[in-house]
Amino acid sequence: MKRTNKILLKGNEAVVYGALLAGCECYFGYPITPASEIAHTAARLFPKLGRIFIQAECEIASINMVLGASAAGRRAMTASSGLGISLKQEGVSYIAGSELPAVIIDVMRGGPGLGNIAPEQADYNQIVKGGGHGSYKCIVLAPGSVQEMCDLTVLAFDLADKYRTPVYVLTDGMIGQMMEKLELPEPKGRRPLPEWALNRECPKANCIASIYLDTGDLEKVNIRLNKKYDEIKKNEQRAEEYHMEDAEYAFVAYGISSRMARTAVDELRSEGMKIGLIRPQTLFPFPADALNRAVDRGVKEFFCVEMSNGQMIDDVKLSIECRRPVTLINRMGGNVPSVEEIIQAVKAKLGVK
Amino acid sequence: MADVVKFAKPAGFFDTFVRRPGPIKKNMHYCPGCGHGILHKLIAEAMADFKIKDHTVLIAPVGCAVFAYYYFDCYGVSSPHGRAPAIATAISRTNPDDVVISYQGDGDLASIGFNHILQAANRGENMTVFFVNNAIYGMTGGQMAPTTLPGQVTQTSPWGRSVEETGYPIKVCEMISQFEAPVYVERCALSTVPNIMKARNAVRKAIQNSMNKKGFSLVEFLSGCPVNLKMNAEQMNAFLNEKMTKFFPLGVYKDVADERAPVHHPVPTFDREKVIETLYPQAFDHAVEDNFRYKSPVFQKECKVKISGFGGQGVLSLGHVMAVMGKLRNFNVSWLPSYGPEMRGGTANCSVVFSHKHVGSPQADYNCDLMICMNQPSVDKFLGQLSPKGVLVYDASTISNPPTGPEQTVYGIRASDIAAEMGNQKMANSVILGAVIQMMQECLMNEDEKDDLDRAVEAALNESFASKPELAA
Structure with a gap:
């Protein structure tokens, strides 16, 4: 067979x-x-x-x-x-x-x-x-x-x-x-x-x-x-980078919320925003190198998309030693943040319409 | 002249206790008068006599015998408090030709790990349990044990164990022997010489059962702890022989090893062909080349499909068949069901997303391209998630006039009625699938693709129901 x-x-x-x-x-x-x-x-x-x-x-x-x-x-x-x-x-x-x-x-x-x-x-x-x-x-x-x-x-x-x-x-x-x-x-x-x-x-x-x-x-x-x-x-640090080459902003998200963030990257890019995604594939070790490279390449702000009260965000801040603002976009209680919610949260924070 | 050795350690012990850190390498850490020393010797003698040192694993508990592995000349592993039977289970299953000894105390076995010992006994694991019952917690400094006698003073029963508040001593042999699976359960006492000789036989019998793969054996040993019980040797023996045996009668509680066939466990296979045959799916006909792509514009972007209805209407399988079609035609595809209590009655829905690129969000919760609703609550709940230019397919037998937008395309199919006329109401999902396929062929595809879609449907049905060929036919 x-x-x-x-x-x-x-x-x-x-x-x-x-x-x-x-x-x-x-x-x-x-x-x-x-x-x-x-x-x-x-x-x-x-x-x-x-x-x-x-x-x-x-x-x-x-x-x-x-x-x-x-x-x-x-x-x-x-x-x-x-x-x-x-x-x-x-x-x-x-x-x-x-x-x-x-x-x-x-x-x-x-x-x-x-x-x-x-x-x-x-x-x-x-x-x-x-x-x-x-x-x-x-x-x-x-x-x-x-x-x-x-x-x-x-x-x-x-x-x-x-x-x-x-x-x-x-x-x-x-x-x-x-x-x-x-x-x-x-x-x-x-x-x-x-x-x-x-x-x-x-x-x-x-x-x-x-x-x-x-x-x-x-x-x-x-x-x-x-x-x-x-x-x-x-x-052993591992992370997937998506549209990070020229990114001014970056999502950091793992697991299922990274999937929503990825679609949000596509949609925000279609509107002209230079945003990318760093998706940690290892959480310990946390991919600090990828985040710091992003800072060095000119990322101005990070958005953590999490389905918790903000737990990974601590590691993001520690990794970049708080050199850039990090904003939490989150849902709890078993709710998955929708792509629309994520986009709205980014726009609200950056004052973009 | 050869050395004359009058008193020597049994050969089951290391000659020098190399695993013991610090300068003391010849002596055990046990207190004078402790039963562990006696029992260790009985076990070590048996291990040497039976020549099993090179394939015995001893699991040391938490408690005074935590360092038992210092002394025995065999493999040793230290267990979290009470968990030794679980560890023993795994070692016995993975190394079925080894002798596995779980050495446990009363707090370990009959309190914090009680469930583990009961379950391992009930599974009939091929292991030997030596259970030391000294009616007190020794290592932690003399607290009440599950086997502490009524009225007995301990650090945590300073006015004597009150049966009103803490119940009665737990009778382990009496309980374990009630299970079907165990083959041998006996209670001994490490007190007088005759009792110790009986204990010696019990140790040997239990180990032999393990060697013969007869299953689960447990021997309980009433044992002295003169330091924590604040007794001298004479008082200690009197306590064991007169007080403890009243609650814990000595004797054989179960011995059916002769009637039992040896336990057999499977041997893992790593044969590549067998693994492939078991895990890799059958490659069905109607497959296409890896570079095949539909040319219709509709397939050039990500397509989101939401399917919803009552649980039992085949909503999830309809989505699954569509997902398989996508897979067979080289789409990246995701299929996401609602799950859990929702599935046990009530509503069911699933999202299917197709794309030639990476699928982002697997959730079809906004801008859906195709929505299939099979009951009214689904329309009420999900219609708002349909793209303004999307397509709605609904079961017109149960839904009337869904409030769609001006640019949405709407197909009402009397799916439940048609299925009922065909003799099986459960086929409503197949009727819907047929309608969707026809819609796609008429509105979206060129001639070549129309034919191919038929083949894809057939292949997807075959694959989806590969385990139930009668349904595919």
């Missing part, structure tokens, strides 16, 4: 395809809207390829299963939405402290509390700033399309291994639920067992822990971890 790599998938399904093509061996998760299609698809496809799917008893168990499988040398993942991720934070801190690779998908929904199941981007702080206890960071990838839901999931596994650290794919209910055409990447084989794994093919002295009672020892560990995060900041 003839096969094609072109396929129409929901964002949530594309995550699972990406994971399997990246050689992910285990999925552990607990159902939650709007991330459930990830569990549904994983339940169907992982066992078909002999890989492991467990519906865990809770979010806490699923992240600890990821810890266990990763310690055993397997590529492992879990997925949830904001409130489930809140529960996982303990485990993520342990994974970061134990320096294990792991991939975690957060399909954001409205909060705080039970909130609603509409898309929001208000998990930014809990995901990008650490979220659990201790001085650690996770790499955070922010897909802007279904294609990237697949591609960045593949990348997440590679970065998790490269830096032995948890990697989030931070997305939202709308990208999770929407279907787009994508091209599937080539399947990868099994990742070779890492030498630190708890596996009979690895040295028996192997031991995975994050406890250091001696304060000097623990400080050394923290210093090492933070050197690693500096490396990540240096090597």
Whole structure:
């Protein structure tokens, strides 16, 4: 039978395809809207390829299963939405402290509390700033399309291994639920067992822990971890720039709100405004270099489009050391800012009719 | 002359505790009289005798045994408080030929992680749980445990445990043995020599069950904590043998390992062909070259389509078929459904956006080029989002006189009536699709493209319903 790599998938399904093509061996998760299609698809496809799917008893168990499988040398993942991720934070801190690779998908929904199941981007702080206890960071990838839901999931596994650290794919209910055409990447084989794994093919002295009672020892560990995060900041910043060559103004937006901002760029450009878009594909490390290049090239003002109370905007301001005004254009409660709203907000701020 | 070793550590221990930081490498960190030391020795002996050191993973808990991995000559992993059964589950599934030991205390297992142990037991994971019950929190300094006896004084029950306020000691063996899946549940005491000998057998039996892949075994050990209970050795043994055993009777609660077949788990495959066959879709006929483009002006810009109606009318599948058509004809396409509670009764809608360029916003919420309304509330809610020059297609069986603008093009189709006449009201969406196709062919396309559109519809229907071929036919 003839096969094609072109396929129409929901964002949530594309995550699972990406994971399997990246050689992910285990999925552990607990159902939650709007991330459930990830569990549904994983339940169907992982066992078909002999890989492991467990519906865990809770979010806490699923992240600890990821810890266990990763310690055993397997590529492992879990997925949830904001409130489930809140529960996982303990485990993520342990994974970061134990320096294990792991991939975690957060399909954001409205909060705080039970909130609603509409898309929001208000998990930014809990995901990008650490979220659990201790001085650690996770790499955070922010897909802007279904294609990237697949591609960045593949990348997440590679970065998790490269830096032995948890990697989030931070997305939202709308990208999770929407279907787009994508091209599937080539399947990868099994990742070779890492030498630190708890596996009979690895040295028996192997031991995975994050406890250091001696304060000097623990400080050394923290210093090492933070050197690693500096490396990540240096090597792994990713951002897509759209019409930034001659831009006097720039949107900064990730995920679904970047899609609205992109259309707003097209419409404002058709009216003669020189505006562009910087779309962070990594939130940690935040693409400070791209923003600073924009400042150097003459961007006069930035507009942050966010579906939160303004969480990424802090990183924009810090990155450019407040050298330019940064204005927040936002909606909350599960509302997606419309292209019209975004355009009106820019015009109002700049006093353009 | 060879060295005569009278007393030696069991070979399951490291000779020198290299994982232990600091200068002390030969001694354990446990207090005098603590049961952990005895149990560690029983486990280490069994690991050595069964020759499983090179494929045993020991999961150390939070609590006094947090450093258990200092001592055992096997793989070690440290767990967050109470989560050891989840970690053990994953290791047991990913390394099915290994022996996985979850070593847990009473606060860890029966309080903060109680759900995890119950669920792992109920799943029948192939693992061995050694549960140390000393009726008190040791590491944190003598607070009340879920297994603290009524009246027992602790730091957090300074006037004695009140059953009115804090309930009764939790009986773990009694609970776990009620599940179908576990194969072996026993309670022992690390007190007298006969009791310790029984515990030794229980340790071995549980580990052997794991080696034979029989599933879940749990052994509880009533254990002394003389420091926190402020007792001497004699008092400690009396407490274990006379007081604790009253609430926690010793004995075998379940032993069905002989009746159970070994657990089997799948082996991952990374065979490229099998992965492609499973994940890559079938390539249907009627495909076109990658550089194929429709020439009609309508397709030279982004096209936004909104489809809405009642849940169950096939609104989402109608949008899906159109999205597949777009994909098959080299458009970038997005399909965005309403989701969640809206889908469970009530209204449903979806947005489909086609473009030869990058699709920006996937939401068709203003300036829509085509709007399909299949019930009156959809007209009321969404008609304002139609472009002033857009096209409205509506179900005239249920909607009358939608208030459209002067430059909008309007097609009323009696879709529900026609579908009912054809014998299936659910086909109203197909009737609408047919009408839309005909509209496009008559108004928007040249002769070549008309024919191609038919082929695209057929291919899209085949692909959309590939898993339900009877519907495509």
